[in-house]
Amino acid sequence: MRPVLTVEQLMRRTANRVFETLFNEGARITIVDSPPGAGKTDLVEKTAALAVQQLGLSVAVVTPTVEQSFDLIRRLVANFERLPIEILLSESRQLPADLAADPRVPAPISMPRALRRGRSIVIGTVDKFFFGSDDAGLQGFDVMVCDEAYQVAYRKFAPLLTLAEQFLFVGDPGQLPPLSRVELARFEGAPSKVHWAVPKELLRLHPEIPVIQLPASRRLPQDTIDFLQPSFYPTLPFQSSAPVQQRRLSVRNRGFGGLIDIAVDRLCRGETVVSLILPPSPTLTPDFDEEVAETMADVVRRIIDRGMTMGAGLRLTGDNIGCVDAHVASGANVTKALRARTLGSEIMVGTPEIWQGLQRPVMVVKHPLSGLKKLDRFALDPGRCCVMLSRHQAGCVVVARDGVEQVLDAHQHDCESTPMAAVDAEWNGWRAHRTLWDGLRSGGRLLSAN
Numbered sequence: 001m002r003p004v005l006t007v008e009q010l011m012r013r014t015a016n017r018v019f020e021t022l023f024n025e026g027a028r029i030t031i032v033d034s035p036p037g038a039g040k041t042d043l044v045e046k047t048a049a050l051a052v053q054q055l056g057l058s059v060a061v062v063t064p065t066v067e068q069s070f071d072l073i074r075r076l077v078a079n080f081e082r083l084p085i086e087i088l089l090s091e092s093r094q095l096p097a098d099l100a101a102d103p104r105v106p107a108p109i110s111m112p113r114a115l116r117r118g119r120s121i122v123i124g125t126v127d128k129f130f131f132g133s134d135d136a137g138l139q140g141f142d143v144m145v146c147d148e149a150y151q152v153a154y155r156k157f158a159p160l161l162t163l164a165e166q167f168l169f170v171g172d173p174g175q176l177p178p179l180s181r182v183e184l185a186r187f188e189g190a191p192s193k194v195h196w197a198v199p200k201e202l203l204r205l206h207p208e209i210p211v212i213q214l215p216a217s218r219r220l221p222q223d224t225i226d227f228l229q230p231s232f233y234p235t236l237p238f239q240s241s242a243p244v245q246q247r248r249l250s251v252r253n254r255g256f257g258g259l260i261d262i263a264v265d266r267l268c269r270g271e272t273v274v275s276l277i278l279p280p281s282p283t284l285t286p287d288f289d290e291e292v293a294e295t296m297a298d299v300v301r302r303i304i305d306r307g308m309t310m311g312a313g314l315r316l317t318g319d320n321i322g323c324v325d326a327h328v329a330s331g332a333n334v335t336k337a338l339r340a341r342t343l344g345s346e347i348m349v350g351t352p353e354i355w356q357g358l359q360r361p362v363m364v365v366k367h368p369l370s371g372l373k374k375l376d377r378f379a380l381d382p383g384r385c386c387v388m389l390s391r392h393q394a395g396c397v398v399v400a401r402d403g404v405e406q407v408l409d410a411h412q413h414d415c416e417s418t419p420m421a422a423v424d425a426e427w428n429g430w431r432a433h434r435t436l437w438d439g440l441r442s443g444g445r446l447l448s449a450n
Contacts, residue, residue: 007240011038011216019050035220040214049076058120058142059120060129061121062145063146066089066093068357085106087124088129115137144164146171150199151356153178157198215238223271231432245312252307260295266445273389275397276400277447285371288333296364299399303316322347356387366399367404372407374411402448
């Protein structure tokens with residue numbers, strides 16, 4: 001009988017498999033699929049450092065945003081001594097103050113031809129590499145690593161496929177697709193899916209590419225995974241490696257017995273996802289549903305007033321709690337309600353696009369289907385809901401108007417609106433939302449104010 005491996009042993013084995021596939025087997029392209037909070041960037045930095053320090057290779061690491069590049073630089077200089085790093089950065093951007101003041105961080109370079117190259121790591125955004133891809137200074141890398149690869153469109157990365165001998169793509173397939181400012185329906189039936197995420201399009205073109213799945217999330221509790229995995233990651237099984245005792249929530253003060261206090265107590269019982277269901281309101285539009293915003297602010301106020309702590313004593317203050325709303329206008333209502341309760345700007349309120357890649361101990365979420373009378377592609381986008389429900393480390397309170405289940409039941413999907421040979425993203429989103437809501441209902445996580 002084979003020994004049962006712990007989650008940490010599984011994660012180490014998976015990382016070793018990535019190194020083996022890339023460096024020993026010499027796969028030209030390797031794709032790593034990751035659940036939320038699985039340590040994607042940790043894998044990226046260790047792969048890059050190993051390639052340079054132990055194998056003497058020339059490595060490029062590209063990220064979708066400049067902030068992600070800065071975060072990677074911070075991690076590399078903190079975790080690896082004397083690691084040769086070069087930063088490719090536009091002249092119009094400057095390093096953050098902490099990096100600029102760090103003697104271990106080199107001055108950025110704006111022109112690729114000025115790179116020293118050789119046995120080093122060159123870090124920059126996909127856009128910076130894209131616009132400099134014809135420059136000789138960006139030719140001939142041994143390995144190119146793309147972090148958060150599912151946020152990168154194939155059209156942006158395709159020119160970079162000539163810049164290195166081998167490529168490693170690491171990303172989360174369940175989250176938001178690459179941002180596009182044009183209508184994409186016309187491209188869905190095209191021979192080349194230039195708008196798809198680069199790992200997805202590469203696999204469509206070359207299904208033999210090795211795909212390695214990270215087995216666990218370091219962020220999400222197992223209770224949350226039990227709802228999210230079947231809804232948003234049906235082909236990516238994973239479990240939690242989060243330290244249970246360090247994430248356990250408790251409160252110092254007793255509640256008054258209202259619905260919000262019941263939700264807070266449920267979190268402390270280990271139910272890491274609970275939903276507050278407000279009565280239906282036929283006259284309010286979702287963007288201006290101030291009662292939902294007020295309820296979200298009340299949840300934050302009660303968490304702080306009751307002295308919620310995580311683990312052995314982390315007292316949750318405003319900077320430990322986040323709020324997420326799919327729309328900017330209704331998110332502004334949440335900010336207004338928080339200020340009315342003397343809660344400061346340290347409580348971050350943002351859209352899923354802003355929250356992607358971030359985390360907090362506790363999150364308060366407005367359900368993306370709350371108050372809707374008719375569902376559209378934006379509302380049903382599974383990546384948007386997945387991001388919203390995967391930012392927390394210990395607990396998540398979802399606020400919604402009654403009627404989510406009814407609008408899902410009433411939705412009539414128009415298959416004719418999807419071009420032939422295209423992926424039906426709207427149907428996939430409906431299935432994900434339906435699975436999630438059914439799971440919350442059957443798990444007793446819907447707390448109704450009716």
